[in-house]
Amino acid sequence: MANQPRTLFDKIWDAHVVETLQDGTALLYIDRHLVHEVTSPQAFEGLRVAGRQVRSLHGTIAVVDHNIATDASRRTGIEDPESRLQVETLEKNVAEFNVPYIPLLDERQGIVHVIGPELGLSLPGMTIVCGDSHTSTHGAMGALAFGIGTSEVEHVLATQTVLQKPAKNMRVTVDGVLPPGCTAKDITLAIIGKIGTAGGTGHVIEYAGEAIRALDMAGRMTLCNMSIEAGARAGMVAPDETTIAYVEGRPHAPKGEAWERAVAWWRSLPSDAGAHFDKEVSLRAEEITPQVTWGTSPEDVLPITGVVPNPADARDETRRAQLTRMVEYMGLIPGQKLTDLKVDVVFIGSCTNSRIEDIRAAAAIARGRQVAAHVRALVVPGSGLVKKQAEAEGLDRILLDAGFEWREAGCSMCLGMNPDKLTPGQRSASTSNRNFEGRQGPGGRTHLCSPAMAAAAAIKGHLADVREFSA
Amino acid sequence: MKAFTTLTGVAAPLPMANVDTDKIIAARFLKTIARTGLGKNLFHAMRFNEDGSEKPDFVLNQEPYRKAEILIAFENFGCGSSREHAPWALLDFGIRCVIAPDFADIFHNNSSKNGILPIRLPREICEKLMEDAKMGGNARLTVDLERQVVVRPSGEEIPFEVDAFRKHCLLNGLDDIGQTLQHAPSIDEYEAKRRAEAPWLFA
Ligand code: SF4
Numbered sequence: 141m142a143n144q145p146r147t148l149f150d151k152i153w154d155a156h157v158v159e160t161l162q163d164g165t166a167l168l169y170i171d172r173h174l175v176h177e178v179t180s181p182q183a184f185e186g187l188r189v190a191g192r193q194v195r196s197l198h199g200t201i202a203v204v205d206h207n208i209a210t211d212a213s214r215r216t217g218i219e220d221p222e223s224r225l226q227v228e229t230l231e232k233n234v235a236e237f238n239v240p241y242i243p244l245l246d247e248r249q250g251i252v253h254v255i256g257p258e259l260g261l262s263l264p265g266m267t268i269v270c271g272d273s274h275t276s277t278h279g280a281m282g283a284l285a286f287g288i289g290t291s292e293v294e295h296v297l298a299t300q301t302v303l304q305k306p307a308k309n310m311r312v313t314v315d316g317v318l319p320p321g322c323t324a325k326d327i328t329l330a331i332i333g334k335i336g337t338a339g340g341t342g343h344v345i346e347y348a349g350e351a352i353r354a355l356d357m358a359g360r361m362t363l364c365n366m367s368i369e370a371g372a373r374a375g376m377v378a379p380d381e382t383t384i385a386y387v388e389g390r391p392h393a394p395k396g397e398a399w400e401r402a403v404a405w406w407r408s409l410p411s412d413a414g415a416h417f418d419k420e421v422s423l424r425a426e427e428i429t430p431q432v433t434w435g436t437s438p439e440d441v442l443p444i445t446g447v448v449p450n451p452a453d454a455r456d457e458t459r460r461a462q463l464t465r466m467v468e469y470m471g472l473i474p475g476q477k478l479t480d481l482k483v484d485v486v487f488i489g490s491c492t493n494s495r496i497e498d499i500r501a502a503a504a505i506a507r508g509r510q511v512a513a514h515v516r517a518l519v520v521p522g523s524g525l526v527k528k529q530a531e532a533e534g535l536d537r538i539l540l541d542a543g544f545e546w547r548e549a550g551c552s553m554c555l556g557m558n559p560d561k562l563t564p565g566q567r568s569a570s571t572s573n574r575n576f577e578g579r580q581g582p583g584g585r586t587h588l589c590s591p592a593m594a595a596a597a598a599i600k601g602h603l604a605d606v607r608e609f610s611a
Numbered sequence: 612m613k614a615f616t617t618l619t620g621v622a623a624p625l626p627m628a629n630v631d632t633d634k635i636i637a638a639r640f641l642k643t644i645a646r647t648g649l650g651k652n653l654f655h656a657m658r659f660n661e662d663g664s665e666k667p668d669f670v671l672n673q674e675p676y677r678k679a680e681i682l683i684a685f686e687n688f689g690c691g692s693s694r695e696h697a698p699w700a701l702l703d704f705g706i707r708c709v710i711a712p713d714f715a716d717i718f719h720n721n722s723s724k725n726g727i728l729p730i731r732l733p734r735e736i737c738e739k740l741m742e743d744a745k746m747g748g749n750a751r752l753t754v755d756l757e758r759q760v761v762v763r764p765s766g767e768e769i770p771f772e773v774d775a776f777r778k779h780c781l782l783n784g785l786d787d788i789g790q791t792l793q794h795a796p797s798i799d800e801y802e803a804k805r806r807a808e809a810p811w812l813f814a
Contacts (some may be wrong), residue, residue, distance in 0.1 A: 159797045171812050181645065185644070185645050225644055229644045263811075291787070301798060398810055399811075
C-alpha cells in the first residue's frame with residue numbers, strides 16, 4: 141500500500157490521520173483553524189459550558205470579517221445590534237480563551253480567506269479548517285482546506301481534530317494557454333458551467349495542467365475558492381516554485397533550517413505519476429472566453445458574447461420551470477444580449493477576487509476612464525495589507541479618479557449581512573462567488589465575473605466584453 | 612455534555628402530537644450567540660400571551676411543572692427543522708428526558724447528542740404515563756437509563772429500548788468531543804511525532 145502512487149490529497153490526508161476508527165472515519169489532525177464572528181459564538185459557549193479549553197492556541201487565529209462595515213463607520217462602532225453582538229462576542233471569547241486575534245482596526249484585518257495565505261498562516265501540506273465554506277480557497281497553497289459547521293468548530297477548538305471520512309479524488313486538467321482577457325475567474329466559471337454545481341460532490345478537486353501552472357497564487361486562490369460552487373469538498377493546486385516563492389518571507393512562514401525542511405517536504409507533495417483519480421475532467425484553455433453568469437446559480441454561466449437562454453428550449457419540464465424562474469427573478473428577456481444588460485452596481489471584492497492582483501486588473505481597466513454616471517462601483521480590498529499595497533502603488537487614486545469607491549477590507553457586498561447591500565431589483569456585476577437569489581441583498585440580481593470584466597461593466601454601464609478594452 | 616444516569620423528577624403532560632421545532636423554539640429566537648438562554652422562549656406561542664404574560668392554562672406555567680425534567684407527549688415529537696436550537700431550548704428549561712410514541716429522526720439524534728434522553732414507548736403506555744404525570748408533584752417518574760426502565764409512581768417498571776452507542780454516550784456524558792477526547796493520548800502522540808517532523812507547524 142505504502143508504495144502505491146498517491147495523489148496530493150492522499151499524501152496530505154495520510155500525514156494527518158491520528159487514528160482510523162472502526163467504521164473508517166478518520167480522526168484528522170488540523171494544523172490551522174481560522175475563526176470568525178459568525179460561526180463561532182455557540183462553539184465557544186459549548187467549551188465554556190463543558191469547562192474545556194482551546195487545545196492548540198498556536199494553531200488557531202480569529203478575525204472579524206462578515207459583519208463589519210467597510211467604510212469609515214467601522215471606526216465608530218457597528219450599527220446593527222445583532223452584528224455588533226457577534227463581533228463583541230468574538231472579542232470576549234478570544235480574550236477569555238487566549239486565542240490569537242486580529243482586531244478590526246489592525247492593518248492585517250481582512251477576509252479570513254485572504255489573510256490566511258497573505259500572513260503565511262496557510263502553508264502547503266497543511267490541513268486548514270474554518271467555519272465557512274470558502275475555506276477551499278487555501279487549497280491554492282497545496283493544502284487540504286475545507287469548511288466546517290459550528291459543532292465542528294467547537295470540536296476543533298477542543299481537540300484540534302475533525303472526524304472525517306476520506307473524500308474521493310477528482311482531477312480537473314486545463315492545458316493550453318489562456319487567451320487575452322481571460323483570468324482564473326473565467327477558468328473556474330467555465331469549469332462550473334461544464335461540470336455543474338454538483339459536479340464535484342464527494343470529491344476533492346486537484347487542478348492541474350499547463351494553464352493552472354501558469355496562474356499566479358491569487359489566480360489559484362480564485363480557482364480553489366469556487367471549488368465549493370462546483371460541489372466539491374475542497375480544491376487544491378500542487379505546490380510548485382510559484383507557491384514556494386509566494387510563501388517565502390511571509391510573517392508566519394517557516395524560517396532558516398525549518399524553511400529548508402518545509403520546502404523539502406512540500407516538493408514531495410505533488411501527485412505521483414499514475415496516482416488514481418476517481419474522476420477526471422479536462423478543458424482546453426484556448427477555448428475559454430470571458431465568462432459571466434446570467435442566472436441564479438454559478439453554473440448558469442455564458443461567454444459574455446452570449447444571449448439570455450430561452451426557457452422554451454429547456455431539455456425538460458423541471459429545467460424549464462427553473463429557467464423561467466431565473467429569467468423572471470433576474471429581470472431578463474430571453475434572447476437578450478448579455479452586453480445589453482445595464483448594471484446599477486459593480487462590486488469588486490470578496491474572498492474570490494480582492495487580492496492585489498485583482499485590484500491591479502481592475503485599475504488597469506479604470507485608468508483614465510470614468511464609471512458610467514448611473515453606476516455605483518465599489519472596490520473592497522480583501523485585507524488591510526492589500527489596501528496598503530494598492531495605495532502604495534497608487535491604484536486607489538486611479539480608481540477614485542475613475543469614480544470608484546475605495547473601501548476598507550471585509551466581506552462587504554458578497555453577502556447581505558453588513559451595510560453594503562443591493563436594494564430589490566438592482567443589478568450588479570460582481571467578482572464574488574454566489575449569485576443565489578438575495579445573496580447580495582433581498583431582490584438583488586448578481587452577475588458573477590472577473591475583476592477586469594466588472595471594471596469594464598462599471599465603465600460601460602452595462603455588462604461588457606473586457607477584450608474591447610485591450611487597446 | 613451532562614451525563615444521564617438516573618433521573619427522578621416531575622413529568623409534564625403535553626398531550627399533543629406533532630410538536631414541531633417551531634413550536635418548541637420559534638425561528639425569531641434563533642438570532643442568538645448562545646446555546647443557553649433559549650429556555651425562556653421554549654414553547655413561546657403556547658406559553659405566553661402577546662403582551663408577554665403567561666397563559667395560565669399551559670402546563671409549564673403551573674406548579675409543579677415549572678420544574679419539570681421529563682416531558683410526556685404524543686406522536687412525531689420534534690418534527691420540522693434540523694436546528695439544534697430545539698434540544699438546546701428544552702435542555703435550557705431543564706427537560707432531560709422526552710417520552711413519546713415516536714420522534715422525528717433528526718430531533719431524536721440531536722437531542723441525544725445534547726444530553727436529552729428521548730424514549731419511544733407505545734401510545735397506550737404514553738397514555739398511562741400521561742395520567743401519572745397529571746398527578747403532578749406527588750407522582751414523580753424515575754428514568755433509569757442503565758437498567759433501561761421507566762418506574763411509575765406505583766412502582767411498576769416499564770422497559771424501553773435505546774441504541775447501545777447512544778446509551779454509552781449518555782451514561783458517560785460523552786458528546787462527540789467527549790468521544791474524541793477519549794483518544795487524547797493518540798492526539799498527544801501524533802502531535803509529538805509531528806512536532807519532530809514538521810516543527811514549523813508548532814512555531
Ligand atoms: S467574502 Fe463572501 S464568500 Fe468570502 S468569506 Fe466573506 S462572505 Fe463568505
